Amino acid sequence: MLTALSIRDVVLIEALDLEFGHGLGVLTGETGAGKSILLDALGLALGARSDSGLVRQGAAQAVVTASFEPGAHGGIAALMAENGLDFDAAEPVIVRRLVKKDGGSRAFVNDQPVSAGLLRELGAFLVEIHGQHDDRGLLNPRGHRALLDAFARADTGAVAAAHRGWREAVDALAAARAAQAEAERDREWLEHAVAELRALAPEPGEEERLAERRAAMQRGEKVAGELQAVAELLDGSDGGLARLRQAARILDRIAEAHPALADALAAVDRAIDEAGQAQDGVDRAAEALAFDPAALEADEARLFELRGLARKHRVQPDDLAALTEELAERLERVEGGEASIARLEQAVAAARRDYAAAAEALSALRGEAAARLDQAVAAELAPLKLDAARFRTVVQELGEEGWGAAGRDRVEFEISTNPGAPFAPLMKIASGGELSRFILAMKVALAEEGGARTMIFDEIDRGVGGAVASAIGDRLARLAARTQVLVVTHSPQVAARGARHLLIAKSHDGIVTRTGVHALDPGERREEIARMLSGAEITDEARAQAERLLEPA
Template sequence: MLTALSIRDVVLIEALDLEFGAGLGVLTGETGAGKSILLDSLGLALGARADSGLVRQGAPQAAVTASFELADRAAVAALLDDSGLNHDPSEPLTIRRLVKADGGSRAYVNDQPASAGLLRELGALLVEIHGQHDDRGLLNPRGHRALLDSFARADTAAVAAAHRALRDAEDALAAAHAEQESAARDREWLEHAVTELTKLAPEPGEEAVLAERRATMQRGEKIAGELQAIAELIDGSDGALTRLRQAARILERIAEDHPALAEALAALDRALNEGSATQEGIDSAADALAFDPAALEADEARLFELRGLARKHRVQPDDLAELTDTLAVRLERIEGGEGLITRLTADLAAAETAYVAAAEALSATRAAAAARLDAAVAAELAPLKLDAARFRTTVEPLPRDQWSAAGRDRVEFEVSTNPGAPFAPLIKIASGGELSRFILALKVALAEEGGARTLIFDEIDRGVGGAVASAIGERLARLAAGTQLLVVTHSPQVAARGGKHLLIAKSHDGFVTRTGVRQLDEAERREEIARMLSGAQITDEARAQAERLLEAA
């Protein structure tokens, strides 16, 4: 809901601060007083083209600030989040637009820089302006399907879910076909690669094991001679241990002859033990480093083959086992690809059947709702002096390539304004006055389903009077019961229905012409409606008639 509008230096408006509330507000004034300036100012805040001609003469810039209390906070919050702007849902939404006299403009949302495009998107969520040449809101066929669904209270979730499943099935089948075609081109290469890899049968970690074993055997080959020489020196027929044992046997015979000989024998025994331990260590190392030339050759050959295949396939040797499985699966898909495609084709057919069933149910709901909407609009046309006009909601199937999560229907509101005339889009065949009245009839019938919280009608009563004007006023008041509605009007019957009455007037101090707006009290309101009834010369009869209109409202 629009709560406040502040205007500075726009055309003839020097400074203007307005507050608005719920219900029906009317704006009246003599022709040329500047009602269009007010709407242009609001349009500027809602992203309309920034024209430097809007800047009041002599002022450096024009500024418009509009404040809103939000009805659909989630939609606005999502839009602001997508744009990277912050907003406290508990606070009003403030939009400010500046236009410089020398060209250029700036826009702000909650004092954060924003684009004019974002203002237009916010405007679509916040306000609908319907005038003589308006082509938005109800006149845009792209929104008719959503409006009909809201009127029908249709649940589109099942169709949306079925459409997602259909798209997934289409994507899976397309991917299978693409993979089949790509794999078929590589079949010969795949067969050779899988055969080669399967024959080698690589295992994860195998390269490290082979490399370590090869290095160990190579070290053993290098020092085998040295180990053998050491063994001969220590434990050979003429080695150190043999000589030490001989010396020990001699010492054993004479050790009792002197204590020092006994100590020498004990030391010799220790030396023999250490020597034996040394020989055992050398023997153990020799066993560990022992190698079979044939085994070394076999390990080297396999290691080189692993590394060669890894380079060939541009992977690490440890990844060869996984690559073998991957290529084998690709080859298997070629050989069994037709079966996979057959299954996915069946899945697609089932998904399409499910989508069609859900879409048909939604189409039936829309068709029934369309009949109710047509009847509701028809009931509104005669009182609005559109007796000869006919309205219909067209629900037609879309081609296969236009099916969507919203179903497979094209929905459009159409009218025929004269007997025998063909139906056509509303905007193409209705005159200015008829257009506004058709919009009002639609709005009343739709009961504001799916619409913005603030509605503005610009001279919806142009060219009509009497009973038609009264009917328009009654319907505007009815529509305003559930929303905020502002009406620029020349009709006293409509003005009398307003809960709040603003008068737009032009003043001149001899030098500068200004446009101002003020809220009327009850006495001023009666006088303004009397002026609208009688013209410049207000009569007592006009005042009495104004009083009757106000009492009837």
């Protein structure tokens, strides 16, 4: 709801501060007093295109500030959150627009700089302005579906959830098909790679074991001759051990001949023992370093294959076993991919059925609500001197390419202004006065479901009077019981229904012309309505008629 409007240096307005309340507020004044300036200033604050011509002559800039009570409006909260703006439903939303003399402009929301585009988006949630050339609100077919859903009190959450589930299933299927196509391109390579790796059957740590064994056999090959020579020198028929044993036998027979011989025998025995240990060491080494040329060749070939395959796949030889399993799993997925895709196709079909069922139920609800809305609008047309017109709500099922989170229907409001005339979009066939009255009829019928919290009607009563003007005033008052309504009017019947009356007047001090706005008290209000009834000269009869109009209905 609009609570305050501050205007500085806009055309003929030097400084103006206005406060607004609930219910129906009326703005009146003589032609040329500046009512359009007031609406232009508010439009500027709501993101309308800036124009240096709005800056009052002699001023450097024009500034308009509007304060709103947003209430718990989900659209406002979401928009401000998306753009990093703080929002508290209990706090006012203050929009401000500054236009410089050179045409440059700046926009602010709660003193935070924003773009004019964001200001327009926010303004659409805050205020609806219906005038002679308005192309927003009810005239925009893009909003008709949401208005019908609000009128029907339809919960579109189930359809949105079903649509989301369907899209997720479709996306999963598309991803699986893409992966399958890519995998199919690799199938031949995978089959060859897996067969080659499985034929080799690499094991973790195998390369190290083969390398160590090959190195040992290569060392043995180098020292084999020397080891054989040592063995023959130690343990051959004419070797050292044989000669030591012969010497020991001889010394054993003659050891009693002299004590030194016993010592010599003991030394020879020790030498035999040491030589035996040396022989055992040589034998162990020979056994460890023994090599089979065929085994060495086989190990070398195996090692070459392991390292070659590792280079081919750009991994370490120890990772070949894990790579075998990984590629085998990929091949398995390729071979089992068609089954997986078939399951996903079934899931897509099931999700589509769920969406179609939810959308069909929503379409049926929309169809019922459309019939009720048509009746409700028709009941409002005759009192507004639109009894020859017809209104209808078109609910048309779209092709599958047009199905979405809000269902599968296109919704548009259409009218026929004369008997036998074809139906067409509202803004294409209604004149200015008819257009405003059609909008009022629809707003009343829709009970302001889904609209902004502040509505402004600019000269909705143009070209009508008497009973029609009274009907307009009555409907504006009914609408104002649910939301804030401001109306610029030349009709005393409409002005009399207001809960608050603002007079727009122009003054001239001989040098400067200014536009001002004055809140009228009951007496001043009666005088203004009497002026609207009688013209420049206010008669007692006009005052009496004004009193009758101001009497509670």
